[in-house]
Amino acid sequence: MNPILTERILAIAQAAEKAGHGGKDAVYQTGCQALGISRATLLRKIKQVSYKPPRRQRVDCGTSALTREEALQISGVMMASHRKNGKRLYSLEQAVNDLRANNLIHAGTSGWIYAEYRFGGETTQNFTDVLINAMQERGGADVLHGVPRILYTDPGCALVSSTLRNLCQTLGIQLIAHKAGNARATGSVEKARDILECHFESGLRFVQVDNIDELNRLVGLWRKKYNRTAIHRRTGMTRTDCWLRITPGQLIKAPPVDVCRELAVSLPENRKVSTHLRVSFRGSEYDVRQVPGICVGDTVQIVRNPWRDSKAQVVMMNENGLEVFCRMPEVAKDDYGFDLNSPTPGESFRALPHTTAQHHLAEVGQTLYGNHHTGETAAAQKARALPLGGRFNPYLDNERDTPPIYLPRQGQVSTVCAPRFEERLNPVVVVQQLRARFQAAGKTWRSEFYTTLTQRFPDGIPADLVDALGDELMAQTGDVVVNLASHG
Template sequence: MPPSHQISADQVLYLHEVRTRLDKAAHGECGAIADEAAAQLGVTRSTIHRLLAEQLGRDTGRKRRSDAGKRGVTHDELMKISAALMGTFRRKGINRMTADDAVELLRHDTVGLISTQLSTSRLLVLLREAGLHPDQLRLPEPAIQVATEHPNQFWQVDASVCVVYYLSNATGLQVMDEKKFYKNKPANITRVQEERLIRYTAADVNSHDFLTRYYLGSESAANLGEFLIWAFGDKGGRHPMHGVPLHLEFDPGAANTSAPVLNLCERLKSKVLVHERHRSRSNGSVEKAHHLVEIHFELASLRFAKVASLDDLNDKALLWSHWYCGTKNHSRYGRPRHAQWLTITADQLRIAPPADVMRRLMRAHPIKRKVDTNLEITFALRGADGKVSRHSYRVRHLPGVKAGDMVPVVADPYHPPSVEVGYVDGSTGRLAWMPFEAVTFTSAGYATDAPQRGQELRAAPRGLLDVNRDAVVQTAYGGDTLDEAKERQEKGGLVFAGQVDPFAMHKADAAQLPTYMPKRGHQVAVEDRAVSTRRLTVPEACQELKRRLGERYTPQVYGWVQARFGADGVPEDQLETLAEQLAPSAPAAQPVAPMPLRAVGGL
């Protein structure tokens, strides 16, 4: 029967007749009249009473139940029942504990988490009314459509195991029959493990143009790298989608976040975005592309063609994706995917370098180079001809750079022989990169922009160390200007103008030291040696006496010294005593009495 607001005029007249009969019916007859009307209109008895109330305003006069609106179960109990049901779901299935078992378990005396006595069916109705039913909670979370400005702004890349085919070396592409390949026959799966196919797909988010390609084995960094290199490159007119996107979105797989893949993306200036685990809707574009490939290519087109090799399979996949994206209208913008992708402009299309260069970028790690005193670095690059050439780069404009620093350097794949030098961004604390062009030289080995001697005088740019060096000198020696500080330094001025007295600090600290008790020791045995003084010959001694006595020296002194000391010589330490004895009077008038010989050595 149509809804109550759409019932026909004949049905309204019939309801009037039913109402009249119910008003006149005796006790116990209303039920039969209502059942008859329900059968006539093809609805239930409750619907008849509702139509009489809505259309004709009939009041049955029955009182509302005293417990109307009361559920007989608390919200907390419904939460626990829902938690028990949700907690027993399989990760990738729909099997779970039955509602009867869950209610019985939670209501049992040994558990006692719920006390409601409502039936299981009623509890399931209340769970749905409260929005706690497992069928409701397992629905996908709400999502917001995110727009992109132009093609190649965002690509989504994902790998999926091809569960439909495997590629046999002997017989070519083979269907994985569900009767032979399933969980209860793991040996069959193991047997074709090396022949299984991995399908890599890249989808442009703006146009949903996509590329797909197959590889043998399992998901790996090598396979992903080869796919990206192929997808970025030109297809020779077989598919228009190419170029390096500004952003690449992956799932958090080990291969997707491996060092070679990140090296390639970083060097090509393509920012990598990794979504959360179990959030496949974040990569909705590429997931939809996987679905299209599986349904329209693998399950449809390939069933009618023989595939002899992996190259043959990939040729067919490229042909099919070119046909599909070029002929099938997209529901979002109403034209083929190729037409939307071709709206890309020259500024937005970043052409990828040759494939061999990109393969080197996958293996390339930043190399440390030392900054010399001229704020320059050297870096060797391998050219397209395979030859290695060394270039110089001026890095004086790199933030915070100073002589002696070790800076990371990588090749710029878009503008060889330019390089990019890494530095720490002060605002983010993360590693950033700045491009630098190679210095060019003349045939004589001079830089082409070097000043000409005798024609131009140019001072070398000052770096951070130069600025800091001058600031330190002025801080140490004071002065209003740097020249004044340097003048004080040259004149031997004290650092901090003598305001810092380190010995005052030593004295103050020493005063705080404890008084140390003398330590008991033992005397060191020393061998007593007599040391004799040097002896001078008589002429040498007289020469020295003549120097000391001056005019008072006479020739008789020589004879006296010769007679007194003779061939034994004069002890050097007695010259002073001899000079004092001979000084008061001349030796000719008062001959000097012989002096007794003294022992030398103090003993």
Template sequence: MTAFSADELRHFDRVAQELREAPRGQKGQIVARAAQFLSCSKDRVYRGLKATGWNAQRQRRRDRGASQVSRGEAATVASIMRQSTRDSGKRLLSVDDALEIALANPASGVTTRASADTYTRVMREHGLHPDQVSRPTPHTQMRSEHSNHVHQFDVSVCVLYYLDQGGLAVMDAKRFYKNKPENAAKVVNQRVLRYLITDHYSGAFYLEYFLAAGEDQETLFEFLMHAWPERGHPHDPFHGVPQMMVWDAGSANQSHLIRNLLDQLQVVHWAHTPGQPRSKGQVERTHDLIERGFEGRLSLMKVESLEALNAAAHTWMRHFNATKIHTRTRTTRYGLWQTIRPAQLRLCPPRELCEQLLRTKPEPRKVRSDLTISYAIKGFDSATYSVADLPGVRVGETVIVTVNPYRAPNVFVALEEDGEQIECRPLERDTAGFYLDSPAFGVNYAAKPDTDVDANRKAMDKAAYGVETQQEVDKARSKRQTPFNGEIDPISYLSADTLPAYMARRGTPLDVAKAAPVALAPLKHIDALKHLRSRLGRPLSAEESDRVKARYPDGVPEEQLDDLVSWLADSSRTSSPVALAR
């Protein structure tokens, strides 16, 4: 607020009185004379007059707020300026340059020749100015419900890099900056990367440094196997697998192995939109805290190895998490994390099982007739699981099996991927190899529950015979009753169909005379004697048998049996034996 002396205020009072009494057209001269007398600007005179309570009572212009520059023209000029802006935010074209380009190109649609200030004013009035459109979009504050509900992960470059002769050195800003890319390229394979994970609820974090040229899935897996299991330090309580992971869309994060591991661990992983680091602003802010709070100390110490760097970082990390007050929670990070409940703290499975989960996919298994499946998990013996409680399970069809990493060797079983799951535990056996939950003879009996296929089969049978129970179905079948009361005729409709008439085809007669005669194999002697005994109605004597064999040494032709019967009958009626001709 402008300050005026007492003498100035008294003079302004007199000038105000003159202005009230002055005729139209002379007020400007009175103000100019006062400005000359006080050796100040007209604006200062008007401010002084306003301080004394004077009001010019000027009528506002009817076209105030209107402009000859349209919104579309201002938008075109603003767009030209925006398109010339670099990713770093540096604007290359000024309003004057953009306006000059727009007026020189009729295709732009800009025809109004006004000053750059006018265009700037119209841009700001309509929210089109590059300063306005480059501001961040409104964002929503997200919250997490408890410790280990959401973890945020990110990787950044440490200020250190490995020296060829051993040890670590700080990256000097004079050597490593944007205008000296060749220096950064020399140590690209010697850079030290900072891997960081934070708990969104409490702010607790775990960091570790790795020597790598860039992010890769092997290093990420190694870091997670250090961050999520218990580390065994009495002053480092932060551990456990989160329910959700928020990170960027880096190649390592989105690799099949890592995504498969998180899926098996039942971790929802969400990659934020590129160019929106605010989505994981907590971990970005923690990077800054580490750079200033820990890495700022590295210039005062000599770091000989990566192990020594991580040891120092973990010492600082535990002290920071345990003592520094978080501005949002008004308590320490470890202190708030300790409020986690047992059901919310999911313990990380052993490393060996996690290595298997990297490559494990949901596997199909065929359901056996006793509603069981077999499945083997690395580190455990092959086991049998009952799937009788799975809704919709069917004998002979497949189910999808995945490992429960938190209760192995238990497994999850579903009819299809992303379907309803049930948890199954291995069936235990006794010393004889029988399942412990199987019914025992003479003690109890329990049939397997009907599957939907069993229910459908029984329902169809009852409907076919028009009965209510399975016993009535069995009784009807035993009496050979016709299903559907014989109302379904499977044949009559066939004769009702009109079949095509076929043209008779000419054939070739078969010459039977030329056909090769069919020779029957002679009967063996024993078979021939049986036929003869049957036809004669009496057993043959030893002499008669010898005569038959002598007459037919290679077997008796079947067509000769009738002659032999007559010959033997005649010879038996004679009183003396007749010798057969040889």
């Protein structure tokens, strides 16, 4: 978004905030009609440019009752329970329980006052332009220039807008806004405003000023003389003499005006770290191996480096919750797209350096299997050795558990009948059994019995009906075979 569109969207956001509950919809509709965009697009752009206070940090941040050894054991137990398909069997809670059974710039040190007049009041575009102009090297007695390390402002919308924050983020400026209603926090700026009113603006009534360019020419002459001649009570020297004590390491030259304006309207872009520890940005690849704590698959915020086109910057958070910047070089490639610094096949080989996460992973494995080398950990895993030397019993809590005795509950008898499985026999097998039974009973087996059985049971004879069928067929024959041997 350009600065003009950003300013209009900020104005819509402020009007909606003042409208309160129930009145925002009308403001949004008017804004959509004026800008020719949909409501969803308007709300998305408001979210991009509006200031959101950072999430409050927990009061117990940085304190923990968990030792590093315990953390390694917990991590090892959770990792050892992972399946090859990536499914995690142990939750963190389970593992823990089981293991434990105003367009006026004021330099803070020297007090050097930079003043510039703008039409339109304290807008984002005006303040950004003044800041960019103040950082430029102007020469002569107008000595104040360079990129500040900290920009301390009041919480006005123009001073904490997305445009200004993007500029500060890219240039490495720490932007700090004091609490609303605490104007005394920027009292030195208010004093600089008082000096400007008393020593410069008081004389404007005696001269004819036709345009703002003439006004800025006059204030430029005044600030060069005042900072060079007026003695500051705190330092006992002039503001210019005090500023000239800056060292080369402290003075960071600002990029040109056009580059600063480009940085002021560009947002940091999210990029995902590849398996080669690189990110793609503006058509080039950048090496992030030197970024502290970086891991494969991480999503990082990348901004342009205004001093070197061959480098970009990663936006990170330090231990104090403040943004810091880490420069990363561009990967130089030959005409065929190969990395110039990569090893040549057949001549050398080189692996990527281990990330912090990989070092921690190796330490967890060594703690889990009680060794001191990554190779020993891999061998123990291949041999399916018990983690923690078998000292960890995941079911110990269950074995020690004494459940209460619950009274039986009354209920209804189920009306569902159990399924019945019938075993059917081949008629030939049944005939053999029945024929033996007939002979034992002294009766004659007739061939038509076989025909009768196959006709009645074409799918086989149920096993539980064999005895009943034998009795039925035996009743149909009355002859008895006489055993002649018994009458010899």
